[in-house]
Amino acid sequence: MLLKMHLPPLDVAVYPIVTMAHGRYGGPVRPASSSPNSPDFSNIQKLIRNIFRSSRLSVQQVERLQGRLHQVYFLRMTDGSALVLKCPPQLNTRLLRHEQRGLETEAKVLELIKPYTQVPVPQCVKHDPQGGSLGSPYIILSHIPGTRLSDVAPYLSASERTVVDHALGAYIRSITSLAAPSFGMMHRVSAGTGSTSWREAFVSLLESALRDAEDMLVTMPYNSIRYHILRHGPMLDQVTEARLVPINAGQPENVLLDEGTRQVYGLLGFSDVVWGDPLMAGVFMDASEAFYQGYGEYPVRERNARVRQLIYAVYRAVVAVVTHYYRPRFASEELDARRSLTWALNQLSQV
Structure with missing residues:
Protein backbone atom coordinates (compact mmCIF):
# COMPACT_ATOMS: atom_id res chain seq x y z
CA MET A 1 0.00 0.00 0.00
CA LEU A 2 1.34 3.41 -0.99
CA LEU A 3 1.01 6.10 1.65
CA LYS A 4 1.08 9.58 0.16
CA MET A 5 2.54 12.21 2.47
CA HIS A 6 1.45 15.81 2.15
CA LEU A 7 4.20 18.22 3.12
CA PRO A 8 4.89 20.12 5.27
CA PRO A 9 3.81 17.71 8.03
CA LEU A 10 7.55 17.04 8.05
CA ASP A 11 8.07 20.08 10.26
CA VAL A 12 5.66 19.13 13.02
CA ALA A 13 6.82 19.78 16.57
CA VAL A 14 8.31 16.89 18.51
CA TYR A 15 7.03 16.37 22.04
CA PRO A 16 8.70 14.33 24.81
CA ILE A 17 7.86 10.65 25.04
CA VAL A 18 8.24 9.16 28.51
CA THR A 19 8.01 5.48 27.54
CA MET A 20 11.45 4.24 26.58
CA ALA A 21 12.87 0.87 25.66
CA HIS A 22 14.61 -1.15 28.36
CA GLY A 23 17.68 -3.27 27.83
CA ARG A 24 21.42 -3.24 27.86
CA TYR A 25 23.87 -1.92 25.33
CA GLY A 26 26.03 -4.71 23.98
CA GLY A 27 28.90 -2.56 22.71
CA PRO A 28 32.09 -1.40 24.41
CA VAL A 29 31.85 1.08 27.26
CA ARG A 30 33.66 4.35 26.66
CA PRO A 31 34.00 7.39 28.89
CA ALA A 32 32.25 10.56 27.81
CA SER A 33 34.48 12.73 25.66
CA SER A 34 35.96 15.90 27.07
CA SER A 35 36.60 17.65 23.76
CA PRO A 36 35.50 21.31 23.48
CA ASN A 37 32.17 20.74 21.73
CA SER A 38 31.22 17.56 23.59
CA PRO A 39 28.45 17.83 26.19
CA ASP A 40 29.48 17.24 29.80
CA PHE A 41 27.50 15.26 32.37
CA SER A 42 26.01 18.29 34.09
CA ASN A 43 24.64 19.75 30.85
CA ILE A 44 23.19 16.39 29.82
CA GLN A 45 21.58 16.04 33.25
CA LYS A 46 20.07 19.52 33.00
CA LEU A 47 18.81 18.81 29.49
CA ILE A 48 17.02 15.61 30.49
CA ARG A 49 15.39 17.23 33.52
CA ASN A 50 14.15 20.11 31.38
CA ILE A 51 12.73 17.77 28.73
CA PHE A 52 10.81 15.58 31.15
CA ARG A 53 10.20 18.39 33.64
CA SER A 54 11.04 16.10 36.52
CA SER A 55 13.73 16.24 39.17
CA ARG A 56 13.17 12.58 39.98
CA LEU A 57 13.98 11.26 36.50
CA SER A 58 17.66 11.92 35.94
CA VAL A 59 20.74 10.52 34.24
CA GLN A 60 22.63 7.92 36.23
CA GLN A 61 25.44 7.15 33.77
CA VAL A 62 26.73 8.44 30.43
CA GLU A 63 28.74 6.27 28.04
CA ARG A 64 30.30 7.37 24.76
CA LEU A 65 29.43 4.97 21.95
CA GLN A 66 31.30 4.30 18.76
CA GLY A 67 29.93 6.46 15.93
CA ARG A 68 31.22 6.86 12.39
CA LEU A 69 30.31 10.54 12.21
CA HIS A 70 28.18 11.97 15.00
CA GLN A 71 28.99 12.01 18.69
CA VAL A 72 26.73 9.37 20.26
CA TYR A 73 26.06 8.89 23.98
CA PHE A 74 24.21 6.14 25.83
CA LEU A 75 22.27 7.55 28.78
CA ARG A 76 21.24 5.17 31.54
CA MET A 77 18.41 6.67 33.58
CA THR A 78 17.68 6.33 37.28
CA ASP A 79 14.43 4.46 36.54
CA GLY A 80 16.34 1.76 34.63
CA SER A 81 15.41 2.99 31.16
CA ALA A 82 17.88 4.22 28.54
CA LEU A 83 18.16 6.93 25.90
CA VAL A 84 20.58 7.74 23.10
CA LEU A 85 21.88 11.30 22.62
CA LYS A 86 23.31 12.23 19.23
CA CYS A 87 25.29 15.45 18.77
CA PRO A 88 27.14 17.01 15.81
CA PRO A 89 30.60 15.68 14.89
CA GLN A 90 33.74 17.08 16.50
CA LEU A 91 34.59 20.63 15.43
CA ASN A 92 37.60 19.42 13.42
CA THR A 93 35.51 16.91 11.45
CA ARG A 94 35.17 17.82 7.79
CA LEU A 95 31.73 17.00 6.40
CA LEU A 96 30.66 16.19 2.87
CA ARG A 97 27.96 18.42 1.44
CA HIS A 98 25.18 15.87 1.86
CA GLU A 99 26.13 15.31 5.52
CA GLN A 100 25.53 18.87 6.69
CA ARG A 101 21.99 18.21 7.97
CA GLY A 102 22.31 14.64 9.19
CA LEU A 103 20.76 15.14 12.63
CA GLU A 104 17.86 17.15 11.25
CA THR A 105 17.24 14.52 8.58
CA GLU A 106 17.26 11.64 11.05
CA ALA A 107 14.80 13.37 13.36
CA LYS A 108 12.35 14.16 10.57
CA VAL A 109 12.60 10.69 9.03
CA LEU A 110 11.91 8.95 12.34
CA GLU A 111 8.96 11.28 12.93
CA LEU A 112 7.53 10.01 9.63
CA ILE A 113 8.30 6.32 9.93
CA LYS A 114 7.12 5.78 13.51
CA PRO A 115 3.44 6.78 13.18
CA TYR A 116 2.84 5.50 9.65
CA THR A 117 4.56 2.10 9.64
CA GLN A 118 5.26 -0.87 11.92
CA VAL A 119 9.01 -0.66 11.28
CA PRO A 120 10.99 -1.00 14.54
CA VAL A 121 12.92 2.28 14.56
CA PRO A 122 13.93 4.45 17.53
CA GLN A 123 11.42 6.97 18.81
CA CYS A 124 12.59 10.55 18.36
CA VAL A 125 12.10 11.79 21.92
CA LYS A 126 13.44 15.30 21.31
CA HIS A 127 15.04 17.24 18.48
CA ASP A 128 16.44 20.70 19.08
CA PRO A 129 18.21 22.37 16.14
CA GLN A 130 19.26 25.25 18.43
CA GLY A 131 20.85 23.09 21.12
CA GLY A 132 19.40 24.66 24.25
CA SER A 133 21.63 24.03 27.27
CA LEU A 134 23.97 21.87 25.17
CA GLY A 135 24.84 24.77 22.90
CA SER A 136 24.67 22.71 19.68
CA PRO A 137 21.96 20.77 17.80
CA TYR A 138 21.03 17.36 19.13
CA ILE A 139 18.47 14.59 18.96
CA ILE A 140 17.47 12.21 21.72
CA LEU A 141 16.27 8.76 20.73
CA SER A 142 14.76 5.85 22.58
CA HIS A 143 17.24 3.00 22.97
CA ILE A 144 16.70 -0.26 21.08
CA PRO A 145 18.70 -3.12 22.62
CA GLY A 146 20.11 -5.82 20.40
CA THR A 147 23.09 -7.18 18.53
Whole structure:
Protein backbone atom coordinates (compact mmCIF):
# COMPACT_ATOMS: atom_id res chain seq x y z
CA MET A 1 0.00 0.00 0.00
CA LEU A 2 1.34 3.41 -0.99
CA LEU A 3 1.01 6.10 1.65
CA LYS A 4 1.08 9.58 0.16
CA MET A 5 2.54 12.21 2.47
CA HIS A 6 1.45 15.81 2.15
CA LEU A 7 4.20 18.22 3.12
CA PRO A 8 4.89 20.12 5.27
CA PRO A 9 3.81 17.71 8.03
CA LEU A 10 7.55 17.04 8.05
CA ASP A 11 8.07 20.08 10.26
CA VAL A 12 5.66 19.13 13.02
CA ALA A 13 6.82 19.78 16.57
CA VAL A 14 8.31 16.89 18.51
CA TYR A 15 7.03 16.37 22.04
CA PRO A 16 8.70 14.33 24.81
CA ILE A 17 7.86 10.65 25.04
CA VAL A 18 8.24 9.16 28.51
CA THR A 19 8.01 5.48 27.54
CA MET A 20 11.45 4.24 26.58
CA ALA A 21 12.87 0.87 25.66
CA HIS A 22 14.61 -1.15 28.36
CA GLY A 23 17.68 -3.27 27.83
CA ARG A 24 21.42 -3.24 27.86
CA TYR A 25 23.87 -1.92 25.33
CA GLY A 26 26.03 -4.71 23.98
CA GLY A 27 28.90 -2.56 22.71
CA PRO A 28 32.09 -1.40 24.41
CA VAL A 29 31.85 1.08 27.26
CA ARG A 30 33.66 4.35 26.66
CA PRO A 31 34.00 7.39 28.89
CA ALA A 32 32.25 10.56 27.81
CA SER A 33 34.48 12.73 25.66
CA SER A 34 35.96 15.90 27.07
CA SER A 35 36.60 17.65 23.76
CA PRO A 36 35.50 21.31 23.48
CA ASN A 37 32.17 20.74 21.73
CA SER A 38 31.22 17.56 23.59
CA PRO A 39 28.45 17.83 26.19
CA ASP A 40 29.48 17.24 29.80
CA PHE A 41 27.50 15.26 32.37
CA SER A 42 26.01 18.29 34.09
CA ASN A 43 24.64 19.75 30.85
CA ILE A 44 23.19 16.39 29.82
CA GLN A 45 21.58 16.04 33.25
CA LYS A 46 20.07 19.52 33.00
CA LEU A 47 18.81 18.81 29.49
CA ILE A 48 17.02 15.61 30.49
CA ARG A 49 15.39 17.23 33.52
CA ASN A 50 14.15 20.11 31.38
CA ILE A 51 12.73 17.77 28.73
CA PHE A 52 10.81 15.58 31.15
CA ARG A 53 10.20 18.39 33.64
CA SER A 54 11.04 16.10 36.52
CA SER A 55 13.73 16.24 39.17
CA ARG A 56 13.17 12.58 39.98
CA LEU A 57 13.98 11.26 36.50
CA SER A 58 17.66 11.92 35.94
CA VAL A 59 20.74 10.52 34.24
CA GLN A 60 22.63 7.92 36.23
CA GLN A 61 25.44 7.15 33.77
CA VAL A 62 26.73 8.44 30.43
CA GLU A 63 28.74 6.27 28.04
CA ARG A 64 30.30 7.37 24.76
CA LEU A 65 29.43 4.97 21.95
CA GLN A 66 31.30 4.30 18.76
CA GLY A 67 29.93 6.46 15.93
CA ARG A 68 31.22 6.86 12.39
CA LEU A 69 30.31 10.54 12.21
CA HIS A 70 28.18 11.97 15.00
CA GLN A 71 28.99 12.01 18.69
CA VAL A 72 26.73 9.37 20.26
CA TYR A 73 26.06 8.89 23.98
CA PHE A 74 24.21 6.14 25.83
CA LEU A 75 22.27 7.55 28.78
CA ARG A 76 21.24 5.17 31.54
CA MET A 77 18.41 6.67 33.58
CA THR A 78 17.68 6.33 37.28
CA ASP A 79 14.43 4.46 36.54
CA GLY A 80 16.34 1.76 34.63
CA SER A 81 15.41 2.99 31.16
CA ALA A 82 17.88 4.22 28.54
CA LEU A 83 18.16 6.93 25.90
CA VAL A 84 20.58 7.74 23.10
CA LEU A 85 21.88 11.30 22.62
CA LYS A 86 23.31 12.23 19.23
CA CYS A 87 25.29 15.45 18.77
CA PRO A 88 27.14 17.01 15.81
CA PRO A 89 30.60 15.68 14.89
CA GLN A 90 33.74 17.08 16.50
CA LEU A 91 34.59 20.63 15.43
CA ASN A 92 37.60 19.42 13.42
CA THR A 93 35.51 16.91 11.45
CA ARG A 94 35.17 17.82 7.79
CA LEU A 95 31.73 17.00 6.40
CA LEU A 96 30.66 16.19 2.87
CA ARG A 97 27.96 18.42 1.44
CA HIS A 98 25.18 15.87 1.86
CA GLU A 99 26.13 15.31 5.52
CA GLN A 100 25.53 18.87 6.69
CA ARG A 101 21.99 18.21 7.97
CA GLY A 102 22.31 14.64 9.19
CA LEU A 103 20.76 15.14 12.63
CA GLU A 104 17.86 17.15 11.25
CA THR A 105 17.24 14.52 8.58
CA GLU A 106 17.26 11.64 11.05
CA ALA A 107 14.80 13.37 13.36
CA LYS A 108 12.35 14.16 10.57
CA VAL A 109 12.60 10.69 9.03
CA LEU A 110 11.91 8.95 12.34
CA GLU A 111 8.96 11.28 12.93
CA LEU A 112 7.53 10.01 9.63
CA ILE A 113 8.30 6.32 9.93
CA LYS A 114 7.12 5.78 13.51
CA PRO A 115 3.44 6.78 13.18
CA TYR A 116 2.84 5.50 9.65
CA THR A 117 4.56 2.10 9.64
CA GLN A 118 5.26 -0.87 11.92
CA VAL A 119 9.01 -0.66 11.28
CA PRO A 120 10.99 -1.00 14.54
CA VAL A 121 12.92 2.28 14.56
CA PRO A 122 13.93 4.45 17.53
CA GLN A 123 11.42 6.97 18.81
CA CYS A 124 12.59 10.55 18.36
CA VAL A 125 12.10 11.79 21.92
CA LYS A 126 13.44 15.30 21.31
CA HIS A 127 15.04 17.24 18.48
CA ASP A 128 16.44 20.70 19.08
CA PRO A 129 18.21 22.37 16.14
CA GLN A 130 19.26 25.25 18.43
CA GLY A 131 20.85 23.09 21.12
CA GLY A 132 19.40 24.66 24.25
CA SER A 133 21.63 24.03 27.27
CA LEU A 134 23.97 21.87 25.17
CA GLY A 135 24.84 24.77 22.90
CA SER A 136 24.67 22.71 19.68
CA PRO A 137 21.96 20.77 17.80
CA TYR A 138 21.03 17.36 19.13
CA ILE A 139 18.47 14.59 18.96
CA ILE A 140 17.47 12.21 21.72
CA LEU A 141 16.27 8.76 20.73
CA SER A 142 14.76 5.85 22.58
CA HIS A 143 17.24 3.00 22.97
CA ILE A 144 16.70 -0.26 21.08
CA PRO A 145 18.70 -3.12 22.62
CA GLY A 146 20.11 -5.82 20.40
CA THR A 147 23.09 -7.18 18.53
CA ARG A 148 24.20 -5.78 15.19
CA LEU A 149 23.71 -8.10 12.24
CA SER A 150 27.26 -7.30 11.11
CA ASP A 151 28.59 -8.87 14.33
CA VAL A 152 26.61 -12.11 14.18
CA ALA A 153 26.03 -12.69 10.45
CA PRO A 154 28.75 -15.39 10.20
CA TYR A 155 27.08 -17.37 12.99
CA LEU A 156 23.51 -17.35 11.64
CA SER A 157 22.12 -20.54 10.15
CA ALA A 158 20.70 -20.45 6.63
CA SER A 159 17.15 -20.50 7.98
CA GLU A 160 17.87 -17.71 10.47
CA ARG A 161 19.36 -15.53 7.74
CA THR A 162 16.35 -16.19 5.52
CA VAL A 163 14.04 -14.96 8.28
CA VAL A 164 16.18 -11.85 8.78
CA ASP A 165 16.32 -11.01 5.06
CA HIS A 166 12.58 -11.55 4.62
CA ALA A 167 11.84 -9.18 7.51
CA LEU A 168 14.24 -6.57 6.12
CA GLY A 169 12.51 -6.72 2.76
CA ALA A 170 9.12 -6.15 4.37
CA TYR A 171 10.40 -3.26 6.50
CA ILE A 172 12.13 -1.53 3.57
CA ARG A 173 8.92 -1.89 1.55
CA SER A 174 7.01 -0.14 4.35
CA ILE A 175 9.52 2.70 4.49
CA THR A 176 9.62 3.19 0.73
CA SER A 177 5.82 3.25 0.60
CA LEU A 178 5.95 6.78 2.02
CA ALA A 179 5.81 9.34 -0.77
CA ALA A 180 6.28 13.09 -1.18
CA PRO A 181 5.32 15.65 -3.88
CA SER A 182 8.92 16.35 -4.96
CA PHE A 183 12.38 14.79 -5.16
CA GLY A 184 15.63 15.45 -3.35
CA MET A 185 17.16 15.82 0.09
CA MET A 186 14.86 15.83 3.09
CA HIS A 187 15.38 19.47 4.10
CA ARG A 188 14.74 20.73 0.55
CA VAL A 189 11.51 18.77 0.14
CA SER A 190 10.39 19.85 3.62
CA ALA A 191 10.98 23.49 2.64
CA GLY A 192 9.07 23.08 -0.62
CA THR A 193 12.18 23.50 -2.76
CA GLY A 194 12.54 19.91 -3.97
CA SER A 195 13.07 19.00 -7.62
CA THR A 196 10.24 18.17 -9.98
CA SER A 197 12.20 15.30 -11.57
CA TRP A 198 14.24 12.49 -10.06
CA ARG A 199 16.95 12.90 -12.70
CA GLU A 200 17.51 16.50 -11.66
CA ALA A 201 17.60 15.62 -7.96
CA PHE A 202 19.95 12.66 -8.42
CA VAL A 203 22.40 14.52 -10.65
CA SER A 204 22.51 17.27 -8.02
CA LEU A 205 23.39 14.68 -5.35
CA LEU A 206 26.09 13.11 -7.51
CA GLU A 207 27.60 16.47 -8.48
CA SER A 208 27.77 17.43 -4.81
CA ALA A 209 29.79 14.29 -4.09
CA LEU A 210 32.05 14.90 -7.10
CA ARG A 211 32.65 18.48 -5.99
CA ASP A 212 33.60 17.17 -2.56
CA ALA A 213 36.11 14.92 -4.30
CA GLU A 214 37.46 17.78 -6.42
CA ASP A 215 37.86 19.94 -3.30
CA MET A 216 40.20 17.29 -1.86
CA LEU A 217 41.96 16.66 -5.21
CA VAL A 218 40.85 13.03 -5.13
CA THR A 219 41.93 11.08 -8.19
CA MET A 220 38.79 9.72 -9.80
CA PRO A 221 37.46 9.10 -13.36
CA TYR A 222 35.29 12.24 -13.31
CA ASN A 223 34.76 12.39 -17.06
CA SER A 224 33.76 8.75 -17.27
CA ILE A 225 31.34 9.08 -14.36
CA ARG A 226 29.65 12.16 -15.82
CA TYR A 227 29.53 10.63 -19.29
CA HIS A 228 27.76 7.44 -18.21
CA ILE A 229 25.30 9.26 -15.97
CA LEU A 230 24.47 11.65 -18.80
CA ARG A 231 24.10 8.78 -21.27
CA HIS A 232 21.77 6.80 -19.03
CA GLY A 233 20.05 9.81 -17.49
CA PRO A 234 16.74 9.21 -19.34
CA MET A 235 16.38 5.98 -17.35
CA LEU A 236 15.97 8.08 -14.22
CA ASP A 237 13.01 9.93 -15.75
CA GLN A 238 10.96 6.74 -15.45
CA VAL A 239 10.87 7.32 -11.68
CA THR A 240 7.83 9.54 -11.40
CA GLU A 241 6.99 9.38 -7.70
CA ALA A 242 9.28 10.43 -4.87
CA ARG A 243 9.54 7.67 -2.27
CA LEU A 244 11.39 7.74 1.04
CA VAL A 245 14.82 6.19 0.41
CA PRO A 246 16.96 5.19 3.43
CA ILE A 247 20.32 4.88 1.70
CA ASN A 248 22.07 3.09 4.58
CA ALA A 249 19.23 1.52 6.58
CA GLY A 250 19.16 -2.25 6.18
CA GLN A 251 22.92 -2.54 5.91
CA PRO A 252 24.29 -5.15 8.40
CA GLU A 253 25.80 -2.55 10.73
CA ASN A 254 22.40 -0.81 10.97
CA VAL A 255 20.28 -3.87 11.73
CA LEU A 256 19.71 -4.94 15.34
CA LEU A 257 18.77 -8.54 16.14
CA ASP A 258 17.22 -9.92 19.28
CA GLU A 259 19.98 -11.86 21.02
CA GLY A 260 17.70 -14.79 21.80
CA THR A 261 15.47 -15.20 18.76
CA ARG A 262 17.93 -13.83 16.17
CA GLN A 263 15.07 -11.90 14.58
CA VAL A 264 15.15 -8.26 13.48
CA TYR A 265 14.52 -6.06 16.51
CA GLY A 266 15.41 -2.61 15.20
CA LEU A 267 16.66 -0.57 12.25
CA LEU A 268 19.13 2.30 12.49
CA GLY A 269 20.93 4.59 10.04
CA PHE A 270 18.50 7.31 8.97
CA SER A 271 20.75 10.36 8.74
CA ASP A 272 21.27 9.87 4.98
CA VAL A 273 17.83 9.74 3.41
CA VAL A 274 16.36 11.23 0.23
CA TRP A 275 13.02 11.34 -1.55
CA GLY A 276 13.55 9.44 -4.78
CA ASP A 277 13.89 5.94 -6.22
CA PRO A 278 13.74 3.09 -3.64
CA LEU A 279 16.39 1.18 -5.59
CA MET A 280 18.96 3.76 -4.52
CA ALA A 281 19.02 2.16 -1.05
CA GLY A 282 22.21 0.15 -0.64
CA VAL A 283 20.31 -2.82 0.79
CA PHE A 284 19.05 -3.66 -2.72
CA MET A 285 22.56 -4.34 -4.01
CA ASP A 286 23.10 -8.11 -3.94
CA ALA A 287 19.87 -8.61 -1.98
CA SER A 288 18.79 -12.21 -1.42
CA GLU A 289 15.71 -13.96 -2.76
CA ALA A 290 14.25 -13.89 0.75
CA PHE A 291 14.66 -10.10 0.86
CA TYR A 292 12.69 -9.66 -2.37
CA GLN A 293 10.02 -12.06 -1.15
CA GLY A 294 9.62 -9.88 1.92
CA TYR A 295 9.70 -6.75 -0.24
CA GLY A 296 6.83 -8.15 -2.30
CA GLU A 297 8.29 -7.73 -5.79
CA TYR A 298 11.51 -8.21 -7.74
CA PRO A 299 12.04 -4.83 -9.48
CA VAL A 300 15.63 -5.49 -10.63
CA ARG A 301 14.41 -8.08 -13.13
CA GLU A 302 13.51 -5.16 -15.39
CA ARG A 303 16.32 -3.81 -17.57
CA ASN A 304 15.62 -0.19 -16.69
CA ALA A 305 15.73 -0.97 -12.99
CA ARG A 306 19.05 -2.83 -13.35
CA VAL A 307 20.59 0.17 -15.12
CA ARG A 308 19.33 2.53 -12.43
CA GLN A 309 20.80 0.24 -9.80
CA LEU A 310 24.21 0.50 -11.51
CA ILE A 311 23.89 4.30 -11.56
CA TYR A 312 23.22 4.28 -7.83
CA ALA A 313 26.17 1.93 -7.27
CA VAL A 314 28.36 4.60 -8.89
CA TYR A 315 27.01 7.24 -6.52
CA ARG A 316 27.52 5.14 -3.39
CA ALA A 317 31.05 4.21 -4.47
CA VAL A 318 31.95 7.85 -5.13
CA VAL A 319 30.67 8.84 -1.68
CA ALA A 320 32.62 5.99 -0.05
CA VAL A 321 35.87 6.97 -1.79
CA VAL A 322 35.49 10.65 -0.94
CA THR A 323 34.51 9.91 2.67
CA HIS A 324 37.80 8.02 3.10
CA TYR A 325 39.74 11.15 2.14
CA TYR A 326 37.74 13.33 4.49
CA ARG A 327 37.79 10.87 7.40
CA PRO A 328 40.31 8.05 6.79
CA ARG A 329 39.62 4.74 8.53
CA PHE A 330 40.83 1.61 6.81
CA ALA A 331 42.66 1.53 3.47
CA SER A 332 40.61 -1.52 2.51
CA GLU A 333 37.41 0.58 2.54
CA GLU A 334 38.75 2.89 -0.17
CA LEU A 335 40.04 -0.05 -2.24
CA ASP A 336 36.68 -1.81 -2.02
CA ALA A 337 34.87 1.38 -3.01
CA ARG A 338 37.16 1.93 -6.00
CA ARG A 339 36.60 -1.67 -7.13
CA SER A 340 32.85 -1.14 -6.88
CA LEU A 341 33.11 2.10 -8.86
CA THR A 342 35.17 0.47 -11.61
CA TRP A 343 32.81 -2.49 -11.80
CA ALA A 344 29.67 -0.30 -12.02
CA LEU A 345 31.19 1.94 -14.71
CA ASN A 346 32.26 -1.10 -16.73
CA GLN A 347 28.76 -2.54 -16.48
CA LEU A 348 27.21 0.74 -17.60
CA SER A 349 29.57 0.88 -20.58
CA GLN A 350 28.18 -2.46 -21.76
CA VAL A 351 24.53 -1.45 -21.56
